[in-house]
Amino acid sequence: MKFFKRKTKEAPPPQQASVPAADEPVVPAPDPEPVATPAPVAGQPTPEPEPREQAATRQETKSGFFSRLRRGLGRTSDNLVQGMGTLFLGRKEIDIDLIEELESRLLLADVGVDATRDIIDHLTQRVSRRELTRPEALQAALQEELLALLRPCEQPLQVGGKKPFVILMVGVNGVGKTTTIGKLAKRYLGEGHSVMLAAGDTFRAAAVEQLQVWGERNDVPVIAQHTGADSASVIYDALQAAQARDIDVLIADTAGRLHNKDNLMEELKKVTRVMAKLDPDAPHEVMLVLDAGTGQNALSQADQFRQWVGVSGISLTKLDGTAKGGVIFAIAKKLGLPIRYIGIGEAVDDLRPFEAEPFIEALFAGDDATA
Structure with missing residues (x-):
């Protein structure tokens, strides 16, 4: 049994907002001071105030977390595994038609051509070796293959060892x-670390204000300058301030930029x-934020950011709003x-x-999972 190549239509790349011109060279900046949080801007959505937790966050039950995760992945799950049980119903053997259907589901869920090819190749090899003979065993084998792909990427970020531990956040608009x-x-x-934020997205006044709202909400200092200031200067000031105040973690925002614009x-x-x-x-960490809804375009973004600034970790957001979570x-x-x-929802947790x-x-829980 061989791997079937199916012609697929290439999706047009998602349009991205234009980005302003490059910053001016770094100029000496005044001594850093945390900027006072302004009053909310009319018409601008802001997070609701929430008291700071004094200790570790409340322990979430395993069943509660699983239920939220299942709901967050609902659209991708529907795209990939919905009706998979009926796919095997009445079949007595694993044949080419069944393998092809699995291939189509993987591609439609944006698993990607390379990953899909590897998965299907491994499954067909197991069928050829008679390790898989019953159609219903194919779903379990598929889960094993998908899990094997993801396990090496499960590397939690440890923010200890450096003080301050500096996280540079990058990504497109x-x-x-x-x-x-x-x-x-x-x-x-909630984990007991002191935190400071750097408002390095100086292109948009709303970005600075939004970060200041988050700072007020969490009771953490925010280092910022005026709109249009040099981003590198702001982040330099913030690092100086974090060192002087013995801060544990400094998280620096940057302006969204098109990954194919060299000057940016x-x-x-x-x-x-x-x-x-x-x-x-x-x-110490260059964290690339990717929107799951952009599908395969996220790969080209990651390639470019990795070449320019050496990405060391990924945050994949908006999984709850897309069927392209694959x-x-x-x-x-x-x-x-x-x-x-x-990111599996809008709530902080x-x-x-x-x-x-x-x-x-x-x-793979589908509709059978319990809340």
Whole structure:
């Protein structure tokens, strides 16, 4: 039995917002001070105030977490595994038609051509060796193959060892960097770390204000300058302040930028060079934020950011709003980068550390999972 190649239509790349011109060279900045949080801007959505937790976050039950994960992956699950039980109903053997149907489901769920080819090849080899003979065994084997793809990417981010531990957040426009920063700040505070935020997205006044709202909500300082200020200068100031105040974790926002614009990517390299003047090892984590809804385009984004600034981890957001969540398997296959966090909803606690086994279990739970 051989792998069947099916012609697939290439999806047009998603349009991305234009990005302003490059920053000016780094200029001396005044002594850093946390910027006071402004009043909410009319018409602008802001997070509701929430008291800071003084200890670790409330322990969530295993069943409650699984239920939320299952709901968050619902659309991808529908696309990939819905009706899979009926696919095997009445079949007495594993044949080419069944393998082809599995192939189609994987491709439609944005698992990607390379990952799909590997999975189907492995399954057909197991069928040829008579390791798989019953059609109903094929689904379990598929889960095993998908889990094997994701396990190497399950590498939790450890923010100890450096002080401050500097996380540089990068990504294109609209992927949710600033919101992810706010959620990470809440998580690290709950783990007992002191946190500071750097408003390095100086192109948009709304981005600075949004980060300041998150700072007020979590009771953490935010280092910022005026709109249009040099991003590298802001982040340099923030690192100085974090060192002076003995902060545990510094999370630096950056402006969304098109991954195929060399001048904009060069600005990120400037940020890393400037930080190295204060700490030769900074940033300690370059976290690329990807929107799962962009599907295979996320791979080209990751390739470019990795070439320019050496991405060390990924946060995959908006899994709850797309049927293209299978891109996580394409990311694992092609990039092999650690997947630090996944976003499965809008709530603060819906940014979760990535765990491969619960992810696969929730993906295949379907309507049979209990809340």
